[in-house]
Amino acid sequence: MGERVMQEARVIPLRSPGQRRRMNRSVPSPVDSRPPVDPTPLRPAPEPTGVQQQLANAIGFLRKRLTGDYAVDEFGFDEQLTENVILPPLRMIYEKWFRVEAIGTENLPADGGALIVSNHSGTLPLDSVMTGIAVHDNTSPNRYLRMLGADLVFQVPVLGALARKTGQTLACGADAERLLTAGELVGVWPEGFKGVGKSFKDRYKLQRFGRGGFVSAALRTGVPIIPVSVVGAEEIYPKIGDIKPLARLLGFPYFPVTPTFPLLGPLGAVPLPSKWYIEFGEPIRTDRHDPADADDPMIVFNLSDQVRETIQQTLYRRLGQRPGIFRG
Amino acid sequence: MTPKVVLVTGAGGYVGAHLAARLAANPDIERVLGVDTAPPAKDLLKTMGRAEFVRADIRNPLIAKVISSARVDTVVHAATTANPPGPARRTAIKEMNVIGTMQLLAACQRSPQLRKLVVKSTAAVYGAGARVPAVCSEDMAPKDISSGGYAKDAVEVEGYVRGFTRRRPDVRVTTMRLTNMIGPGIDTVLTRYFALPVVPTVLGYDARVQLLHPEDALAVLERATTTDLPGVYNVGGDGVLTLSQAIRRAGRVGVPVPRVAMPTAARVFRNARVVDFSDDQIQFLNYGRVVDTTRLKQDFGFTPRWSTRQAFDDYVHGRGLRPVLDPGRLAALENRIRRTDG
Numbered sequence: 179m180g181e182r183v184m185q186e187a188r189v190i191p192l193r194s195p196g197q198r199r200r201m202n203r204s205v206p207s208p209v210d211s212r213p214p215v216d217p218t219p220l221r222p223a224p225e226p227t228g229v230q231q232q233l234a235n236a237i238g239f240l241r242k243r244l245t246g247d248y249a250v251d252e253f254g255f256d257e258q259l260t261e262n263v264i265l266p267p268l269r270m271i272y273e274k275w276f277r278v279e280a281i282g283t284e285n286l287p288a289d290g291g292a293l294i295v296s297n298h299s300g301t302l303p304l305d306s307v308m309t310g311i312a313v314h315d316n317t318s319p320n321r322y323l324r325m326l327g328a329d330l331v332f333q334v335p336v337l338g339a340l341a342r343k344t345g346q347t348l349a350c351g352a353d354a355e356r357l358l359t360a361g362e363l364v365g366v367w368p369e370g371f372k373g374v375g376k377s378f379k380d381r382y383k384l385q386r387f388g389r390g391g392f393v394s395a396a397l398r399t400g401v402p403i404i405p406v407s408v409v410g411a412e413e414i415y416p417k418i419g420d421i422k423p424l425a426r427l428l429g430f431p432y433f434p435v436t437p438t439f440p441l442l443g444p445l446g447a448v449p450l451p452s453k454w455y456i457e458f459g460e461p462i463r464t465d466r467h468d469p470a471d472a473d474d475p476m477i478v479f480n481l482s483d484q485v486r487e488t489i490q491q492t493l494y495r496r497l498g499q500r501p502g503i504f505r506g
Numbered sequence: 507m508t509p510k511v512v513l514v515t516g517a518g519g520y521v522g523a524h525l526a527a528r529l530a531a532n533p534d535i536e537r538v539l540g541v542d543t544a545p546p547a548k549d550l551l552k553t554m555g556r557a558e559f560v561r562a563d564i565r566n567p568l569i570a571k572v573i574s575s576a577r578v579d580t581v582v583h584a585a586t587t588a589n590p591p592g593p594a595r596r597t598a599i600k601e602m603n604v605i606g607t608m609q610l611l612a613a614c615q616r617s618p619q620l621r622k623l624v625v626k627s628t629a630a631v632y633g634a635g636a637r638v639p640a641v642c643s644e645d646m647a648p649k650d651i652s653s654g655g656y657a658k659d660a661v662e663v664e665g666y667v668r669g670f671t672r673r674r675p676d677v678r679v680t681t682m683r684l685t686n687m688i689g690p691g692i693d694t695v696l697t698r699y700f701a702l703p704v705v706p707t708v709l710g711y712d713a714r715v716q717l718l719h720p721e722d723a724l725a726v727l728e729r730a731t732t733t734d735l736p737g738v739y740n741v742g743g744d745g746v747l748t749l750s751q752a753i754r755r756a757g758r759v760g761v762p763v764p765r766v767a768m769p770t771a772a773r774v775f776r777n778a779r780v781v782d783f784s785d786d787q788i789q790f791l792n793y794g795r796v797v798d799t800t801r802l803k804q805d806f807g808f809t810p811r812w813s814t815r816q817a818f819d820d821y822v823h824g825r826g827l828r829p830v831l832d833p834g835r836l837a838a839l840e841n842r843i844r845r846t847d848g
């Protein structure tokens with residue numbers, strides 16, 4: 179019956195050769211009046227072997243890098259470099275050294291903006307880097323976590339440039355809202371240096387959350403806030419002391435003393451291999467609020483406290499469940 | 507409202523002269539006057555058509571006489587420079603920027619026929635530094651402005667323009683903040699910088715650079731002159747190049763210089779009379795600057811034809827800069843490996 183319908187409608191069929199033959203008999207299509215032209219036979223390209231393919235790809239990559247043939251977004255994010263050069267070694271640390279377990283990744287949206295708010299710890303902010311990998315590797319298509327950093331990060335040579343190239347930007351309302359409006363996942367650590375540089379005895383105690391600028395940014399753009407709790411990062415460099423005069427001299431927020439640093443010199447820079455858990459909590463919606471609420475300190479502080487409490491409770495729960503600092 | 511008589515300051519320079527030429531080509535405009543202390547170069551003068559060149563100094567109160575006697579109704583202030591291409595006397599440029607603007611605005615204020623003022627400003631007013639947001643929009647306050655450079659002049663000039671807007675609310679004032687211009691025909695600090703055989707960069711930093719093709723700069727200034735769109739607008743091409751990327755695209759070799767040694771390096775280039783690095787130029791090479799052009803596109807109704815990358819590539823081709831490493835050879839090698847039978 180389908181055939182008859184097609185004949186009546188005189189649709190040039192694409193289905194089966196039988197159909198086509200019948201069709202040609204009844205209605206000679208204008209295509210048939212032309213001499214049949216076969217496509218130029220192409221020699222089938224030999225399948226390059228794996229090594230060759232890789233070599234060619236490597237040269238292609240090198241050529242693009244050397245001639246500046248790659249795209250950088252307005253924040254300076256160089257996706258090609260991040261994906262191919264920066265992420266692979268960090269992923270090794272993620273998988274082999276810290277054996278990170280990402281939990282609740284289904285709470286990461288597949289598209290659209292979201293603000294990821296996490297606790298901060300570890301003397302050096304490795305927790306943000308690992309969270310970035312957890313986000314990238316547990317979303318499909320892979321999404322990049324665009325982190326907001328203190329201005330100090332961008333003042334430091336090499337680090338500042340690397341931070342920009344991997345998609346990070348200055349922690350300020352303008353940049354945060356711009357990224358969120360563009361539908362990016364934005365990471366923020368509201369404790370700042372107070373969190374990352376707290377001493378070992380205060381581990382897993384959330385510090386003050388600042389002025390709640392991150393809540394204002396989320397309210398203005400109406401994106402959800404995803405609370406993230408990182409367990410394991412506190413133990414990588416246990417900060418047992420702080421040489422304040424040296425920190426002041428160098429312009430650092432603190433100069434850490436750990437059991438291995440500065441005692442063992444550069445060897446002290448190797449983090450202890452603690453087992454990490456990164457838990458992504460349920461998104462807290464902000465689109466039910468009015469964007470004008472971003473200027474209402476009461477609402478901002480309430481939301482900020484809600485996020486803080488959620489992270490703190492999750493931290494305690496995870497700590498109670500973990501079998502050991504290094505085990506797992 | 508199409509203006510009747512337009513006065514363009516800085517007509518001896520690239521932007522001023524070309525803008526005067528463009529306006530002179532518009533039959534609705536009765537008269538175009540170009541003002542500068544020195545006449546434009548011969549080839550520029552030829553393109554200016556019926557535009558008249560008046561040799562006058564805007565730092566001199568006599569400029570008021572020019573404006574009133576010609577019954578000027580629109581003034582385009584294109585004489586300020588935030589980044590002079592070559593070595594120049596700091597005080598002379600500062601005087602032209604600041605005193606020139608003050609005198610010009612004083613003359614404008616006393617002119618009853620004046621209806622419109624267009625100011626060519628610069629995106630340098632946002633400053634450059636670690637504390638400056640990644641993308642600057644029009645209502646952001648300047649941050650990290652160096653005290654020794656010309657960006658400070660631009661901030662002061664815009665301050666005077668705001669004062670003028672308050673005192674003469676009947677005059678429509680349009681301020682265009684242009685990003686760094688680059689193109690084959692124009693001589694700017696960046697065209698000289700990228701043409702250096704070895705390009706000094708700040709060690710450990712990679713600035714984000716947003717560029718503007720001179721054609722777009724002229725088109726946008728012409729539109730600001732012939733239409734009534736008061737306000738402040740950022741002007742820049744779409745997209746961003748990092749400094750290292752731009753150097754590679756131009757086929758140059760970048761030489762990283764530690765930040766502390768940068769002023770010394772700048773002095774060497776300055777003394778060799780090659781290119782002028784002011785303090786804010788070094789800051790720019792350090793951190794770069796990107797502006798938000800949403801307002802330009804939506805409210806002003808202008809989308810730059812050249813993206814940052816296209817403007818830069820046009821400059822590279824126009825100047826005939828040859829890359830050190832031929833990308834064609836690498837591409838050929840890549841293809842050969844892909845093709846060879848296993």
